[in-house]
Amino acid sequence: MLIKTDNNGYIHPASSEITPRGIYQQRRDLIKLMATGAAGAALAGWAGRDAMAQAVARPGKLAALPGARSAVPGAVTMEKVTDYKDVASYNNFYEFGTDKSDPAKNAHTLVTKPWTVAIEGLVRQPKTYAIEDLIKLSAQEERIYRLRCVEGWSMVVPWVGYSLAELIKKVEPLGSANYVEFITQADPKTMPFVGSRVLDWPYVEALRMDEAMHPLTLLSFGMYGEVLPNQSGAPVRLVVPWKYGFKSGKSIVKIRFTDKEPRTAWNKAAANEYGFYSNVNPNVDHPRWSQASERRIGEDGLFSKKRKTLMFNGYEAQVGQLYAGMDLKKNY
Numbered sequence: 070m071l072i073k074t075d076n077n078g079y080i081h082p083a084s085s086e087i088t089p090r091g092i093y094q095q096r097r098d099l100i101k102l103m104a105t106g107a108a109g110a111a112l113a114g115w116a117g118r119d120a121m122a123q124a125v126a127r128p129g130k131l132a133a134l135p136g137a138r139s140a141v142p143g144a145v146t147m148e149k150v151t152d153y154k155d156v157a158s159y160n161n162f163y164e165f166g167t168d169k170s171d172p173a174k175n176a177h178t179l180v181t182k183p184w185t186v187a188i189e190g191l192v193r194q195p196k197t198y199a200i201e202d203l204i205k206l207s208a209q210e211e212r213i214y215r216l217r218c219v220e221g222w223s224m225v226v227p228w229v230g231y232s233l234a235e236l237i238k239k240v241e242p243l244g245s246a247n248y249v250e251f252i253t254q255a256d257p258k259t260m261p262f263v264g265s266r267v268l269d270w271p272y273v274e275a276l277r278m279d280e281a282m283h284p285l286t287l288l289s290f291g292m293y294g295e296v297l298p299n300q301s302g303a304p305v306r307l308v309v310p311w312k313y314g315f316k317s318g319k320s321i322v323k324i325r326f327t328d329k330e331p332r333t334a335w336n337k338a339a340a341n342e343y344g345f346y347s348n349v350n351p352n353v354d355h356p357r358w359s360q361a362s363e364r365r366i367g368e369d370g371l372f373s374k375k376r377k378t379l380m381f382n383g384y385e386a387q388v389g390q391l392y393a394g395m396d397l398k399k400n401y
């Protein structure tokens with residue numbers, strides 16, 4: 070049972086035990102919003118209509134990929150969705166350049182058809198999926214997630230996809246599979262910066278098995294009701310909302326199940342700066358800057374305030390238990 074004590078030492082049950090989970094999560098989201106000073110806009114929505122029903126307009130640029138609103142606890146934040154134009158023009162995708170504006174300019178050369186994703190390693194059912202079959206493997210859901218980049222900016226994006234767990238269950242990992250590795254496309258012919266010395270290509274990321282199985286871990290094929298634009302990681306990427314954005318590998322071509330912790334791209338590049346876990350944590354600074362606050366993309370006005378960064382990017386209620394007993398300063 071979850072027990073909390075207040076300043077006077079009284080014991081209270083956690084609100085999760087007396088209130089249905091979806092409702093208490095909405096309340097917690099609202100309380101956190103108030104703490105970050107962003108409550109005004111959210112409250113207006115809260116009072117006038119069901120804030121959870123925030124409509125997302127399709128930009129009408131790419132093929133439609135609709136998803137039903139997700140019922141996974143925590144999967145739909147009430148915060149204002151960032152404009153599509155900001156999300157699709159301010160990117161990290163080093164295969165297309167290191168400037169934030171490079172991927173939108175350069176990623177038109179990425180070839181996303183045909184595309185396959187190979188499932189390898191410690192699984193009973195290794196298989197290479199054509200992207201068309203992978204999309205159909207489970208029902209598409211819309212998830213409105215905060216994404217916090219390690220560099221100190223964040224955005225709110227309506228992704229379309231399904232829980233990675235759906236795929237993992239289909240391929241039947243062996244008992245010895247402790248980690249899942251995501252290997253992304255590295256084709257120097259279509260990705261002009263593959264070969265540059267900034268990273269050891271391909272861009273590789275990985276999760277512990279329980280993190281990969283968590284329902285919030287999303288295998289994403291789209292955003293804003295359409296397929297992903299190339300610069301956002303077409304045709305398939307990961308979104309792990311409680312971790313810094315670099316854990317969410319783009320343009321995935323292989324998913325490998327392993328017994329040992331895989332080496333990952335940024336960890337190889339600078340192990341003292343980028344750990345394996347990389348959970349969003351305002352209490353653990355990056356060696357070169359603080360992680361206590363963040364700037365929301367699209368709110369760059371002269372008077373726009375920085376927001377407080379939340380533990381696990383605000384997903385603590387859902388994922389905190391995964392790290393019970395771990396020293397998060399050591400396992401950064």
Ligand code: MTE
Pocket residue numbers: 159160161162163164217218219253254272300301302313314315316317318319320
């Ligand atoms: N995936 C690949 N293949 N290459 C990259 O350079 N950058 C990561 C991550 N996935 C990256 C990647 C980083 S640092 C971030 S913050 C997110 O993608 C950014 O995703 P976005 O452009 O959709 O915001």
